[in-house]
Amino acid sequence: MTAPTSRLDAVLFDMDGTLIDTEPVWMASEARLAADHGIAWTAADAEALVGVDLWDGARTFIERGVPMSADAIVDRLVGEVLSGLGDDLPMRPGALELLRQLREHEVPVALVTMSTRRIVDRVDAALTARLGASPFDVTVAGDECERGKPHPDPYLLGARLLGVEPDGSVAIEDSITGAASALAAGMTTIGVPHAVDVSQVPGIVHWPTLEGRSPADVAAAIRKARA
Template identity: 45%
Template sequence: MTTQNPAAILWDMDGTIVDTEPYWMEAEVALVREYGGEWGIDDAKQLIGQGLWHSARLLRSKGVAMDEAAIIDELTDRVMAKIAERVPWRPGARELLSEAREAGLPMALVTMSFRRMADQVVEAIGFEVFDAIVTGDSVDHAKPHPQPYLLGAESIGVDAADSVAIEDSEPGLRSAVAAGATAIGVLAHAPIPESEVYTLWPTLEGRVLADLAELHGIRRAA
């Protein structure tokens, strides 16, 4: 068996650590309809993994008469209010985070949510986790551009190519792969096509660091 411990783990947040995608979709649907537009869950699923500025521009085109920054603030407020009521953890995520932390493995959060929401989720985890946090309001280019993952790796002093990235969306995986990371897609609300350039897992439940090391070793040896 080929194994190679990654230098770090780079984590997406929405849909990967916390199952907040339904909160985002509900907020988008409600906001568009409040302005008399039509927007359904299937429409909202197309935004999973995209940057918030992209989402805001699209919602404006559907009739939301607010500027883009105001749309992002409104959506974020609504999602954070739902998180305050209940944090929807994804199976296996906190367990893997805890194991990696105990092993001393560097980790960065790479999310297209804005910093105030990332801080809310990180605080809810309940133990110190991330050595760096990259958010949608700290990058010039959102996923699927590689900049978020390149910045995440740089922020903790590692090469993205020596790291494992965990995602739940195709745009996020494209970002991670373009940055050179060993990319894992954990299936959630958006379909992800099979590909030779990343690995799909149905869940993180039961997954341990040894699984990441084995996959990373295989990818690096290929």
């Protein structure tokens, strides 16, 4: 099958909270880290790290008094998240079906996440087993980007690896930080809320959920964003 519109050159997905419901696992790991060092940690603190580059998040903990290196903090959090991920990934509503439809329509798809390569490969393998083939043409991990979200670099890298231009591509995000990254890269950006309210981000197309959405809906977001 061919793409539903020539305007939809590619779709680039965030992972945590957008495709996979891993935000609770990350938040629990961060809360344990803070508690282990006697640091007060609130829901607002947790929300502030959603979608943020892991090393930037680690520096937040260091500034709050955690006596560990940024690499050690990231290693601890990633290890706990990997331990908390089962083989049956907790998909966000509509995510698996949209990935399947994009593959059927031969729309190039990238995964662009601040999670590390270890987590990306685990998720990709699990999704490949469920779908019969990887839903992603390329994947970008946080430990492969010199500057993470909210900088545009991760999404620009994803577009470059796909061989597409940002202005014909759509990014799908659940965080303020991630949406800022995609917008800065020049992509039409769909915000789907989960752990944080992305409705405050100007310039994005707001969807309450991915459930029931099709490649044609994603393509229509480009026209809506430019209207």
